[in-house]
Amino acid sequence: xxxxxxxxxxxxxxxxxxxxxxCDYTNSMFDYFLWYKKYPAEGPTFLIxxxxxxxxxxxxxxxxxxxKSAKHLSLHIVPxxxxxxxxxxxxxxxxGSARQLTFGSGTQLTVLP
Amino acid sequence: EADIYxxxxxLVIGTGKKITLECSQTMGHDKMxxxxxxxxxxxxxxxxxxxxxxxxxxxxxxxxxxxxxxxxHFPLTLESARPSHxxxxxxxxxxxxxxPQHFGDGTRLSIL
Numbered sequence: 001x002x003x004x005x006x007x008x009x010x011x012x013x014x015x016x017x018x019x020x021x022x023c024d025y026t027n028s029m030f031d032y033f034l035w036y037k038k039y040p041a042e043g044p045t046f047l048i049x050x051x052x053x054x055x056x057x058x059x060x061x062x063x064x065x066x067x068k069s070a071k072h073l074s075l076h077i078v079p080x081x082x083x084x085x086x087x088x089x090x091x092x093x094x095x096g097s098a099r100q101l102t103f104g105s106g107t108q109l110t111v112l113p
Numbered sequence: 114e115a116d117i118y119x120x121x122x123x124l125v126i127g128t129g130k131k132i133t134l135e136c137s138q139t140m141g142h143d144k145m146x147x148x149x150x151x152x153x154x155x156x157x158x159x160x161x162x163x164x165x166x167x168x169x170x171x172x173x174x175x176x177x178x179x180x181x182x183x184x185x186h187f188p189l190t191l192e193s194a195r196p197s198h199x200x201x202x203x204x205x206x207x208x209x210x211x212x213p214q215h216f217g218d219g220t221r222l223s224i225l
Contacts, residue, residue: 002155009153034213043119043203043216044156089156100146100171101214103155 003027004092006104014112019077021107023090026071030092034101035064035075038087047088048075080111116140119204119217126194127225134189134220136204144207145187146214149173149200156203162187194224 005024013019021035031052036044050057050064050073057064063076077084090104117138126132138145143164148156148171158171162181176198177191187206191198201221205214 004155036216041122041218043117043205043218046213046215049213091156100158100161101156102172103148103157105153105155 001026002105003030004090004102004104006088006090006107008107009105010108010110012110012112013080015082016079019075019080019084019109019111021075021077021088021090021109023073023075023104024071025073025092027092027094027102028071029094030102031095032093033064033066033073034091034093035062036089036091037084038089038106044089077109080109082111082113085109085111117204117206117215117217119202119220121220122218123221123223125223125225128193128195130194132191132194132222134202134204134222136187136189136217137185138187138206138215139185140206140208140215141184142206142208142215143184144209144214145181146205146207147171147177147179147187147189148203148205149175150203150219151200160189194222196224198222199224 034049035047038044066073087106089106091101120135145162147160150156157173159175160179162168203219204217207214
């Protein structure tokens with residue numbers, strides 16, 4: 001049973017517009033959430049994280065929103081750039097970032113020039 | 114940027130062979146992890162280590178074994194490879210609480 005779900009396998013967005021990637025989780029014990037970006041033939045690269053004590057964290061063009069009551073988080077990329085085209089994985093853990101991560105299956109983002 | 118290295122990047126080998134996938138990090142991180150990922154699927158944790166001589170199995174059952182004799186080195190071994198072991202194997206490390214896990218570029222393993 002998947003505890004972290006990314007229900008959209010793919011998303012296409014025009015360059016300059018906002019990309020919104022969504023992630024749902026079922027385990028209420030999760031208290032730390034991360035987003036990773038993965039290019040083909042490379043390992044995942046850490047993007048941004050959020051602790052369950054916050055509902056928003058921003059880093060440049062990337063903002064993560066956490067809605068604990070809905071068990072939902074989203075990643076906003078504004079403005080989207082062609083170099084953002086990659087697979088984005090949502091991950092969650094219990095007890096902090098160094099603990100075991102539970103990953104979603106990823107969303108392929110394509111930013112069209 | 115994290116310095117974590119995996120070798121080989123690609124390996125195609127016959128059934129029954131013994132395989133060791135190497136993972137090394139130069140950051141002095143205590144915590145290291147092995148994940149397995151099939152195409153289009155989520156990463157699954159198969160092994161982790163919180164320090165030298167400490168290893169634990171992850172959520173996904175795996176026939177592989179690991180060792181952690183040195184902080185910087187966390188090799189994964191398959192004693193007798195089978196086609197069902199065909200997958201991508203990703204190694205990661207972390208400094209600790211509040212710090213994200215950093216990944217290597219993975220080993221894509223194909224067992225014929």
